Amino acid sequence: MSTAIAEVATDESTRTRRKWNAANLDLIITPTLALVLLVLAVFVWQYTEFDSTTERILEPASLARQMRQQITLSFWSTLLVVSVAVPLGILVTRRGAPKLKDALVTVLGLGQAVPAYGLIVLFFVWLGQGATTAVIALATFALLPVLRNTIVGLQQVDSSVIEAGKGMGMTALQRLRKIELPLAVPVIVAGVRTAAVINVGMAALAFLIGAGGLGETINAGLKLNRPTAIFIGAALVALVALAFDTAGALAQRYLRPRGV
Amino acid sequence: MTTAQIELRHVSKTYEGVEEPAVKDLSLSVEPGEILVLVGPSGCGKSTTLRLINRMIEPSEGTIVYEGEDVTTVDPNKLRRRIGYVIQQVGLFPHRTIAENIATVPELLKWPKAKVAERIDELLELVGMDPEVYRDRYPSELSGGQAQRVGVARALGADPDVLLMDEPFGAIDPITRDRLQNEFLRLQSTLRKTIVFVTHDIDEAVKMGDRIAILREGSQIAQLDKPEVILAEPADEFVENFLGSGAILKSLTLKRVRDIDLDPLVVLRDPVHRGQALTALAESGSGYAVLVDRDNRPVCWINERSLNSSSELAKAGREISVQLQPEDTLQDALSAMLQSSSGHAVVVDGTGRYQGCCTIESLAHFVVGMGNGGTSLETTGRSA
Numbered sequence: 001m002s003t004a005i006a007e008v009a010t011d012e013s014t015r016t017r018r019k020w021n022a023a024n025l026d027l028i029i030t031p032t033l034a035l036v037l038l039v040l041a042v043f044v045w046q047y048t049e050f051d052s053t054t055e056r057i058l059e060p061a062s063l064a065r066q067m068r069q070q071i072t073l074s075f076w077s078t079l080l081v082v083s084v085a086v087p088l089g090i091l092v093t094r095r096g097a098p099k100l101k102d103a104l105v106t107v108l109g110l111g112q113a114v115p116a117y118g119l120i121v122l123f124f125v126w127l128g129q130g131a132t133t134a135v136i137a138l139a140t141f142a143l144l145p146v147l148r149n150t151i152v153g154l155q156q157v158d159s160s161v162i163e164a165g166k167g168m169g170m171t172a173l174q175r176l177r178k179i180e181l182p183l184a185v186p187v188i189v190a191g192v193r194t195a196a197v198i199n200v201g202m203a204a205l206a207f208l209i210g211a212g213g214l215g216e217t218i219n220a221g222l223k224l225n226r227p228t229a230i231f232i233g234a235a236l237v238a239l240v241a242l243a244f245d246t247a248g249a250l251a252q253r254y255l256r257p258r259g260v
Numbered sequence: 261m262t263t264a265q266i267e268l269r270h271v272s273k274t275y276e277g278v279e280e281p282a283v284k285d286l287s288l289s290v291e292p293g294e295i296l297v298l299v300g301p302s303g304c305g306k307s308t309t310l311r312l313i314n315r316m317i318e319p320s321e322g323t324i325v326y327e328g329e330d331v332t333t334v335d336p337n338k339l340r341r342r343i344g345y346v347i348q349q350v351g352l353f354p355h356r357t358i359a360e361n362i363a364t365v366p367e368l369l370k371w372p373k374a375k376v377a378e379r380i381d382e383l384l385e386l387v388g389m390d391p392e393v394y395r396d397r398y399p400s401e402l403s404g405g406q407a408q409r410v411g412v413a414r415a416l417g418a419d420p421d422v423l424l425m426d427e428p429f430g431a432i433d434p435i436t437r438d439r440l441q442n443e444f445l446r447l448q449s450t451l452r453k454t455i456v457f458v459t460h461d462i463d464e465a466v467k468m469g470d471r472i473a474i475l476r477e478g479s480q481i482a483q484l485d486k487p488e489v490i491l492a493e494p495a496d497e498f499v500e501n502f503l504g505s506g507a508i509l510k511s512l513t514l515k516r517v518r519d520i521d522l523d524p525l526v527v528l529r530d531p532v533h534r535g536q537a538l539t540a541l542a543e544s545g546s547g548y549a550v551l552v553d554r555d556n557r558p559v560c561w562i563n564e565r566s567l568n569s570s571s572e573l574a575k576a577g578r579e580i581s582v583q584l585q586p587e588d589t590l591q592d593a594l595s596a597m598l599q600s601s602s603g604h605a606v607v608v609d610g611t612g613r614y615q616g617c618c619t620i621e622s623l624a625h626f627v628v629g630m631g632n633g634g635t636s637l638e639t640t641g642r643s644a
Contacts, residue, residue, distance in 0.1 A: 164351025167316060167424075168365050168414075169341035182355050257355035259398030 089150025
């Protein structure tokens with residue numbers, strides 16, 4: 001008996017260690033990449049002769065503003081995605097919910113096939129220009145990964161666990177709150193992480209409808225043929241994306257329920 | 261009848277789009293403190309019947325009465341909190357500790373924290389798990405047997421009068437299953453819960469049941485009686501076929517060693533002369549004698565050969581490997597006899613004193629007597 005328990009314990013500790021390693025790898029690779037990129041950007045900034053046009057494009061004050069806009073747009077659109085996709089995912093997985101789950105996933109999949117550029121322009125035509133339009137457009141584009149992961153996350157919860165909860169007299173809401181959602185969190189957070197990174201990338205197009213962001217620098221660099229400016233703009237977008245990704249990895253690690 | 265703990269009155273369940281009802285006009289009552297086993301081939305509706313009781317499945321027709329109260333239309337969640345529920349897959353919450361799992365129903369009933377903590381430890385001890393060790397562990401750290409123990413503890417959380425068990429030991433290896441069954445029966449002898457137990461395993465049914473309901477398609481009761489009656493007098497061919505060939509062997513688990521007449525055999529008390537021993541053996545004609553010590557505890561088997569091989573009797577004899585106690589089942593007795601070098605099994609009382617011997621003859625005699633004059637035994641014999 002005691003040996004059996006010891007065996008189980010060892011088995012468990014190796015499993016936890018492996019899990020921990022995987023999570024750690026995530027938390028090592030992304031920041032390392034970001035660091036390399038940062039060093040590279042600083043290097044380029046320091047050792048390249050800027051002509052007056054490049055200097056004007058890469059003016060620190062406007063870069064700082066664009067960076068702030070980039071982060072704000074990404075943050076709010078991610079928040080909007082979560083607050084729409086998660087409840088929607090919960091809703092369509094309830095028993096007796098209209099069978100629109102598959103239809104919804106298909107439609108949103110098609111939506112994602114529309115080029116990001118086109119989607120932003122469509123929303124501009126509909127809602128006019130500005131940051132709000134940009135946030136809504138970004139959120140629409142990133143809705144699918146979160147919705148799909150919410151559905152999958154809720155569906156992969158062992159049905160016998162839910163059955164046991166029901167058999168003990170937990171109401172549907174108690175089962176959702178205490179069993180289904182906690183057990184679906186790792187999968188949902190993974191979806192949110194994907195969505196956040198998509199949003200950062202997409203926010204580089206927000207300048208098209210006057211919502212600013214680092215896209216302005218890249219665009220100016222392209223139009224005026226200044227490769228240094230393009231590189232600096234792209235590197236900053238990538239840095240923001242990697243920062244969001246790291247935040248996502250941290251969330252995945254600390255929001256995962258214990259024992260799972 | 262009014263004292264029944266649970267009563268199903270003319271209950272039917274028809275699933276949408278299926279012509280034949282899964283449960284057809286079933287009436288059944290479960291008495292307080294008994295284990296009623298529902299057993300039958302797969303698809304006979306035994307699980308559905310169990311799940312009708314706590315309304316995990318809503319009946320299409322009929323009434324469910326719980327302690328004299330019609331519960332067919334009350335809030336099912338409130339009803340379920342009064343009824344323990346154990347399933348084959350256990351279904352422990354993987355993200356909650358063992359303690360939190362066990363606390364599920366007490367917390368739903370809003371027990372005070374101190375009372376819940378006390379109850380958790382009490383239940384863990386009840387199912388033979390050290391609270392200090394297991395309280396804060398997670399289900400993934402448990403073996404299958406341990407998980408089901410916690411499953412039972414969790415079902416007993418708020419001390420319900422009734423337990424519903426749906427093949428609780430079905431997914432557990434045979435050795436652990438046997439141990440859990442025995443532990444559970446011991447538990448039940450003090451708890452005296454009303455239990456409805458579903459299994460497809462007739463051996464488990466015979467072992468666990470105070471009464472057994474053998475069900476056929478549509479949850480129709482083919483026979484409902486005490487296990488010994490069903491084994492001795494199967495109501496019809498269906499029951500007979502379901503019992504299978506080993507009915508006599510199965511019935512051995514129902515009877516205890518104390519139920520049969522023990523053969524005193526020849527008892528030699530140490531110290532004894534070789535001559536005396538030889539004479540005693542020759543007179544008895546059984547070939548073996550039991551050597552006991554001063555306190556009447558059996559030491560070894562003595563036969564003529566061992567008497568010739570050594571002058572010291574205690575060393576000469578063959579070792580007694582298995583000793584039976586009066587509470588052991590006749591199945592245990594049979595296996596002890598088969599293991600024993602003499603073909604007999606020694607029976608001792610609780611303090612280890614010699615009571616007599618169980619022999620194949622006495623067992624066979626008893627088995628023949630069990631079949632009420634032999635007619636029904638012939639019947640089961642033929643189906644074998």
